[in-house]
Amino acid sequence: MKIDELDRKILMHLQQDSKKTNKEISNDLGLSVTAVYERIRKLEKAGIISKYVAVLAPEKIEKGFMVLCQVKLIQHKKDFLHKFEKEVAHLPEVTECLHVSGDYDYILKVLVKDMDAYREFMVTKLTNLDHIGSTTSIFTINKVKETTVINL
Amino acid sequence: MKIDELDRKILMHLQQDSKKTNKEISNDLGLSVTAVYERIRKLEKAGIISKYVAVLAPEKIEKGFMVLCQVKLIQHKKDFLHKFEKEVAHLPEVTECLHVSGDYDYILKVLVKDMDAYREFMVTKLTNLDHIGSTTSIFTINKVKETTVINL
DNA sequence: GCTGAAAGAACCGGTGT
DNA sequence: ACACCGGTTCTTTCAGC
Numbered sequence: 590m591k592i593d594e595l596d597r598k599i600l601m602h603l604q605q606d607s608k609k610t611n612k613e614i615s616n617d618l619g620l621s622v623t624a625v626y627e628r629i630r631k632l633e634k635a636g637i638i639s640k641y642v643a644v645l646a647p648e649k650i651e652k653g654f655m656v657l658c659q660v661k662l663i664q665h666k667k668d669f670l671h672k673f674e675k676e677v678a679h680l681p682e683v684t685e686c687l688h689v690s691g692d693y694d695y696i697l698k699v700l701v702k703d704m705d706a707y708r709e710f711m712v713t714k715l716t717n718l719d720h721i722g723s724t725t726s727i728f729t730i731n732k733v734k735e736t737t738v739i740n741l
Numbered sequence: 742m743k744i745d746e747l748d749r750k751i752l753m754h755l756q757q758d759s760k761k762t763n764k765e766i767s768n769d770l771g772l773s774v775t776a777v778y779e780r781i782r783k784l785e786k787a788g789i790i791s792k793y794v795a796v797l798a799p800e801k802i803e804k805g806f807m808v809l810c811q812v813k814l815i816q817h818k819k820d821f822l823h824k825f826e827k828e829v830a831h832l833p834e835v836t837e838c839l840h841v842s843g844d845y846d847y848i849l850k851v852l853v854k855d856m857d858a859y860r861e862f863m864v865t866k867l868t869n870l871d872h873i874g875s876t877t878s879i880f881t882i883n884k885v886k887e888t889t890v891i892n893l
Numbered sequence: 894g895c896t897g898a899a900a901g902a903a904c905c906g907g908t909g910t
Numbered sequence: 911a912c913a914c915c916g917g918t919t920c921t922t923t924c925a926g927c
Contacts, residue, residue: 590801592802600795600797600802603794603795604794604795604796604797605794606792606793606794607759607793607794607795608793610920610921610922611921611922612920612921620894620895621894621895621896622895622921622922623894623895623896623923623924624894624895626921626922626923626924627894630923635801636798636801637797637798637801637802638795638796638797638798639796639797639798640758640795640796641758641759641760641793641794641795641796642755642756642757642758642759642793642794642796642889642890643752643755643756643759643790643792643793644756644790644791644792644793644794644889645752645756645789645790645791645891646788646789646790646791647891649742649787649788649789650744650752650789650891650893652891655839657839657841657848674885677885677886678885678886681892682892683886684886684887684888684889684890684891685884685886685887685888686884686885686886686887687807687809687881687882687883687884687885688881688882688883688884688885689809689879689880689881689882690879690880690882691877691879691880695885696809696879700891725843727841727842727843727848728841728842728843729839729840729841730839730840730841730842731839731840732837732838732839732840733826733829733830733838733839733840733847734829734830734835734836734837734838735836735837735838736836736837737794737796737836737889738794738836739797739799739802739804739836739852740833740834741802762901762902762903763902763903764901764902772913772914773913773914773915774902774903774914775904775905775913775914775915776912776913776914778903778904778905779912779913780912782904
């Protein structure tokens with residue numbers, strides 16, 4: 590699907606605040622409410638808009654401690670990678686797991702309450718997974734920027 | 742604000758799909774629509790729900806190339822950090838910027854179309870910022886897991 | 894793409910526990 | 911403080927142009 594300037598503007602609106610009504614958006618674009626409605630439907634059907642979610646404030650629900658955990662596996666056989674990926678995806682503390690280039694195989698984003706909770710996570714969950722070689726933890730001192738908005 | 746089991750369930754619903762109606766949620770919880778409505782309002786007022794957003798599929802809008810860029814500054818005077826943070830926050834390609842512990846000062850999440858676009862970003866934007874020492878790029882081979890849902 | 898109307902959700906009193 | 915009912919207002923949704 591090809592998207593034009595109007596679609597782009599609609600997407601920027603919804604990425605920033607999906608509670609905006611079609612009326613508000615239509616006012617901004619100079620279109621009718623229905624036109625906006627139909628464009629959004631198309632963008633949803635095309636999978637360009639993949640979902641609508643509520644974003645929570647981590648620090649208000651005791652998940653203000655963010656750690657990036659670099660993981661190296663012992664071996665890199667397909668089965669090992671696959672098993673690790675499946676298991677790590679099921680850990681609720683892990684909000685992101687990327688298979689990456691460089692010195693490590695994976696980078697995990699881990700959200701927990703504090704250092705104690707992180708230690709607990711490492712000891713009882715992560716280092717219990719099979720095939721893990723080494724890990725290095727990078728602690729977040731400050732979130733300078735954090736957005737779900739993709740520039741169009 | 743203290744949140745109870747019902748609040749937690751509401752938050753899990755909305756984190757996964759904010760288009761769910763209060764009616765659907767109330768059915769699941771065995772509450773009235775109004776009760777759900779009032780709880781959600783409280784969670785919003787308390788800032789626990791910080792916003793509602795549409796999530797796009799990066800690969801469908803030519804932003805399927807994700808790079809983590811580790812940045813070291815030359816000096817660490819407060820002014821230098823501050824200036825760097827301000828400038829980097831304005832770059833639309835950067836969706837995340839974390840001040841971190843370890844060998845590097847910052848880790849940036851950069852979303853672009855492809856390697857060409859990344860090179861362009863590095864050459865014309867990032868390495869043009871003041872006080873940058875060294876950078877290391879970590880390329881994403883595969884997104885194993887990526888979610889905005891925080892487990893409660 | 895638009896208009897206009899039907900369907901449905903959010904929202905807001907007032908009330909009871 | 912918490913939950914409920916019932917009605918009003920606003921949005922989404924759709925038929926017809």
